[in-house]
Amino acid sequence: MATASAVITGGPLAPSLSGIVFFTDVQGGVQVCVSVRGLPKYKPAEGDRAPIGPHGFHMHLFGNCEVGDPNDPFKAAGDHWNPDNQPHGNHAGDFPVLFSNNGRALMCFFTDRFKVRDIIGKAVIIHQSPDDYRSQPSGNAGKRLACGVIQPVYP
Secondary structure, rough: OEEEEEEEEEOOOOOOOOOEEEEEOOOOEEEEEEEEOOOOOOOEEOOOOOEOOOEEEEEEEOOOOOOOOOOOOHHHHHEOOOOOOOOOOOOEEEOOOOOOOEEEEEEEEEEHHHHHHHOOOOOEEEEOOOOOOOOOOOOOOOOEEEEEEEEEEOO
């Protein structure tokens, strides 16, 4: 049973955000479990401002968590991972949103879109806003708050 993990580290827009994501091969697909703390407090949309939270949660193409522009960090991770060339909302890298519970989120889900061996070296990104699952190519989920590179876990 293959397992991988990504240690999540907040960038300049959410420096206290941290956590871990585990990916484990199970029968028919992968179980993904995430535990994070330091998520920003929810703020509803106002005027032309997007809400803060629930937080978009995705797998991105490149395992590069360089901050780059501190006002628009983690762009080096590229777009959502989409190996099947699907429309947004059906990317293999589209994950459920994270809801902040006093800054914490804990969630597990199942996907049959990949196996652990397929995602080593990709990045996991937590976004400022919820994904709309329709805007192309990446769901209008706002700025990137945190990033982690997926690495194999060896027994």
